[in-house]
Amino acid sequence: MATRVRPGNKRCAVIGGSGFLGRHLVEKLLDRGYSVSVFDIRQSYELPGVVFHMGDLCDKQALLTALKDVSLVFHCASPFPGSDDRALFERVNIQGTQTVILACIEAGVQKLVLTSSASVVYEGTDIKNGREDLPYAKKPIDYYTATKIQQEKLVLEACDQQKGFLTVAIRPHGIFGPRDPQLVPILVDTARRGKMKFIIGDGSNLVDFTFVENVVHGHILAAETLKSNSPICGKPYHITNDEPVRFWDFMSEVLVGLGYAAPRYHLPYALVYGLALLLWLLTLVLRPFVSFKPTFTPMRVALAGTHHYYSCERAKEDMGYKPVVSLKEGIARTVQSYPHLRRGA
Ligand SMILES: NC(=O)C1=CN([C@@H]2O[C@H](COP(=O)(O)OP(=O)(O)OC[C@H]3O[C@@H](n4cnc5c(N)ncnc54)[C@H](OP(=O)(O)O)[C@@H]3O)[C@@H](O)[C@H]2O)C=CC1
Numbered sequence: 033m034a035t036r037v038r039p040g041n042k043r044c045a046v047i048g049g050s051g052f053l054g055r056h057l058v059e060k061l062l063d064r065g066y067s068v069s070v071f072d073i074r075q076s077y078e079l080p081g082v083v084f085h086m087g088d089l090c091d092k093q094a095l096l097t098a099l100k101d102v103s104l105v106f107h108c109a110s111p112f113p114g115s116d117d118r119a120l121f122e123r124v125n126i127q128g129t130q131t132v133i134l135a136c137i138e139a140g141v142q143k144l145v146l147t148s149s150a151s152v153v154y155e156g157t158d159i160k161n162g163r164e165d166l167p168y169a170k171k172p173i174d175y176y177t178a179t180k181i182q183q184e185k186l187v188l189e190a191c192d193q194q195k196g197f198l199t200v201a202i203r204p205h206g207i208f209g210p211r212d213p214q215l216v217p218i219l220v221d222t223a224r225r226g227k228m229k230f231i232i233g234d235g236s237n238l239v240d241f242t243f244v245e246n247v248v249h250g251h252i253l254a255a256e257t258l259k260s261n262s263p264i265c266g267k268p269y270h271i272t273n274d275e276p277v278r279f280w281d282f283m284s285e286v287l288v289g290l291g292y293a294a295p296r297y298h299l300p301y302a303l304v305y306g307l308a309l310l311l312w313l314l315t316l317v318l319r320p321f322v323s324f325k326p327t328f329t330p331m332r333v334a335l336a337g338t339h340h341y342y343s344c345e346r347a348k349e350d351m352g353y354k355p356v357v358s359l360k361e362g363i364a365r366t367v368q369s370y371p372h373l374r375r376g377a
């Protein structure tokens with residue numbers, strides 16, 4: 033049965049704390065005087081002040097052990113978005129998140145901060161300065177995002193001020209920074225295979241890329257603002273660098289910083305999208321015989337060729353959010369952190 037944990041207690045848990053965002057969050061929480069329990073299916077590092085609990089978040093008993101005496105929980109675990117294992121997304125992001133909610137309530141946790149995604153409203157067409165009141169995507173760009181929608185709904189609906197269980201969802205977009213296993217590595221891999229020569233469309237589409245420390249800052253602000261009667265209870269918040277940038281300028285800056293050539297030749301968006309669609313259909317038809325993963329999927333072409341940037345006015349108004357690292361500084365620090373991905377390394 034729930035024994036309420038003393039308010040003001042600075043013990044928190046980070047579910048998914050071994051991952052890219054999770055580890056940055058853990059490091060900042062320690063700086064701010066929190067003691068931290070990490071719950072994850074793997075342990076990727078060791079740090080003084082951090083207690084690791086290895087387990088699957090679908091296992092309530094394992095969670096209950098990790099949440100003992102914890103008043104605040106951050107949930108930033110998810111399977112790798114590039115996976116095509118639908119059952120895994122459903123099990124971890126939907127059923128697992130329901131288990132996290134039940135375990136938090138049973139353990140007497142008072143605050144749950146979910147890492148959602150701005151892509152819960154994106155359908156592959158332009159979003160300019162999108163606010164949080166945009167409807168959830170009816171046709172999400174992939175199954176991972178479909179389960180992120182369900183996950184966000186579950187967490188926000190669980191907010192219950194009467195029972196003293198408060199929830200909030202942070203929606204970051206395009207997280208990048210040191211140790212990111214996705215964005216820069218995919219980009220460099222594409223460049224090394226000689227496939228980063230083309231700009232899809234006229235290159236003017238604006239996108240949010242968010243430096244990881246700004247995402248961390250948004251999470252901690254949300255946790256510290258989340259109190260009874262606070263306007264943020266049960267709501268989603270976009271957290272970005274608040275500096276939308278041309279997708280291809282961002283890619284070029286990272287590539288050039290690492291010693292690769294920037295893409296130069298333009299290809300019409302509709303043509304590339306059509307080809308990606310054909311290729312995708314072909315992989316479906318040929319799946320019983322051969323399996324290959326094309327670089328140019330329709331989803332990736334849409335991400336590379338449309339506008340998708342979001343307003344963080346609500347986070348500014350309700351929790352005083354302001355990015356702490358500019359895009360320029362974030363790119364410089366990221367490029368510097370990847371010596372092994374430099375050209376010729
Ligand atoms: N990166 C981005 O650009 C964006 C990310 N997000 C969201 O941010 C969050 C963090 O993303 P990111 O740091 O990039 O992801 P990572 O994959 O780096 O971190 C997620 C962590 O969760 C772990 N995990 C996976 N399944 C389980 C499970 N069943 N039980 C316990 N732990 C599990 C992973 O382990 P393992 O690696 O072994 O699977 C990993 O350590 C995710 O919720 C993601 O949806 C939202 C918008 C953009």
Ligand SMILES: CC(C)CCC[C@@H](C)[C@H]1CC[C@H]2C3=C(CC[C@]12C)[C@@]1(C)CCC(=O)C[C@@H]1CC3
Nearest residue numbers: 205206215218219222230239240327332335336
């Ligand atoms: C949500 C976005 C702000 C963040 C996107 C993360 C990844 C989906 C992207 C990281 C590297 C990108 C990339 C492409 C598509 C989108 C990414 C995978 C291309 C495959 C697009 C087509 C190309 O010309 C090559 C690109 C390589 C890098």
